[in-house]
Amino acid sequence: MTTPYLLIAPTSAETMADADITAAIERLFTTQRGMNEHLLDVATHEGLVTLTGFTDNLLARRRAEEIALAVRGVRGVTSTIAVRSLDLPDADLQRDVSGALADDPATGDYQVQCTVAGGVVTLTGMVQSWVEKQLVLRVLRGVRGVTTFVTEHLTIQEGEIVNSDEEITTQIRELLAWDIRVNSALVEVxxxxxxxxxxxxxxxxxxxDYIINIAYQTGATRVDARDLFVAYWALGSELRREKFAPRANASIVNAVRVAIHRNPRVRCSETLVQALEGIVTLAGTVGDLRARQEAERDARLVVGVSDVHNLLKIRPERLVPDAEIRQAILAALARDPYVGHFYFTVRVSQGQATVHGQVGSAFERERAGDVATGASGVLAVANLVAEPTEARFAELSAAQPGHPDPDFALAGRIRQRHFWSAGLHDQDIEVEVSQGCATLTGTVDTWPERQQAALNAYEAGARNVNNHLRVLAPAVTAAPEPQAPKPLELHADAHC
Structure with a gap:
């Protein structure tokens, strides 16, 4: 008998039946904290997934869409999920959305104004690029009570430099060639x-989805991807082999610099990049803790990078008093849709923040730490938030009457998540569980896949995860070196 959290694998590994895809997504939703699976419906036709129903915040809606996109066999996702949030007074929500933009180190000086009516946020003003506009929306999705955006009057400045069609095409090809998350060998631009x-x-x-976003980052006014198809056979490792070949140190350095320059949180920082046999060292200064983290993340997404040594120092533009940092963290936690209903205490000493409290899951604990990380002026965050792991583990184990050994059941849930992951299903991952703690060993192709494997274990109910997965070193035989990407010609940036 199939248990609520274990899905029997289809007999053919080549074709995923629509019913199996639907069942896999629905079962993934059941173990997602912060998401009510009872309010979401999934339908699949020829690999195309349709999501309908309701969530109580924009982050949960986007999370549901990302989960479906990443399931093995899914060729596309159409979402009409509506957001039905708490009815907050317009004045309170106006204060929260304005505060979220003002408190964020990157968006604090953007020329963006917000008006609120019934959960709908209307944005006006001007930003310098498409990525800045996406950053504004990402910040505001993290405010509970926001149900949708009106962005027609949030414009992108048309500067003196406008990329030609040929330049846009060339930049897209170069960026795709250096992005470890995509295989563009069969893509025409x-x-x-x-x-x-x-x-x-x-x-x-x-x-x-990644490729479409990259196209917009180069200055495209519209992206037509109707003839970019998703096919299971294109996951073949032989098609990705060139992605993992060694790259010249100078080319890696240039590609990392371009990746960092594309990030509006980081691009104005004084960042120094060095590379030696795939190991990248980041030095210099950034303005805030989130920028430091994202610089490392961007570097790890570059082809040829096997590891990153992050020596970046945080140098805020102004010295923020500890009391102001503490208040900013508390305000951000209070307006967050996932953890805003929990009680936290925050202490800050010389920019070092310590967060205490109790939440209901590992996801909420990590979310609290992430929210605190985004405050202006904070130099480090000690996340001492507790979660009732014993109760959560017992809850998931009780749902497995056919498996009296809870460790056995947890290991099965983790393996099933890896099986249904488009990026992990063919990776060499071993799972062992002891007293609710999962240990992952083996190899994966990329750093994002290593991260995803651990996240899957947490979401399956692991109390803790020992991630001993190794990222495969580049093959000895080098493939033809892709042209190193040139720095993007961005519009004049008033924020630098």
Missing amino acids: RTNEQVVYLTGTVGTATEK
């Missing part, structure tokens, strides 16, 4: 009057 047309085949719906 064409640009006409700043409209980008993508054709060809990729292995996952998540890859397609």
